[in-house]
Amino acid sequence: MKDNTKLTRVIYIIGVIGLLIGILDPMEGSIVIAFGSVFITISTYLTKDKYYKLFLISSLSILFGVFFLFYLSSLGGFGGKSTLSWWWGSLILPYPLGWLMSIIVLLIKTFKKTEK
Numbered sequence: 001m002k003d004n005t006k007l008t009r010v011i012y013i014i015g016v017i018g019l020l021i022g023i024l025d026p027m028e029g030s031i032v033i034a035f036g037s038v039f040i041t042i043s044t045y046l047t048k049d050k051y052y053k054l055f056l057i058s059s060l061s062i063l064f065g066v067f068f069l070f071y072l073s074s075l076g077g078f079g080g081k082s083t084l085s086w087w088w089g090s091l092i093l094p095y096p097l098g099w100l101m102s103i104i105v106l107l108i109k110t111f112k113k114t115e116k
Contacts, residue, residue, distance in 0.1 A: 008043045015039030030066045058101040065095025
């Protein structure tokens with residue numbers, strides 16, 4: 001049982017590092033951020049953390065936004081000389097919002113733990 005706890009702790013730490021490393025370049029680091037959010041979601045699920053659902057929602061938002069980030073990029077982008085209007089960019093918004101939600105929940109989780 002302790003080995004499982006250590007493994008989930010390592011997965012959690014890798015996820016947090018992934019979320020923070022992705023800040024350096026949000027476009028190219030979007031894959032790192034996506035994997036980091038998935039790792040955090042997996043570790044909170046395995047430890048039955050009460051914040052699991054919030055991490056799941058933010059992880060799904062990040063994955064949705066990153067998918068459309070790459071999809072719209074493969075179509076040549078949006079706005080400007082592209083055939084797609086600027087409104088297509090709204091499909092990317094869940095990515096930064098999900099990242100922000102993950103960071104906020106991580107901070108809440110950290111400060112709630114130290115208050116006890």
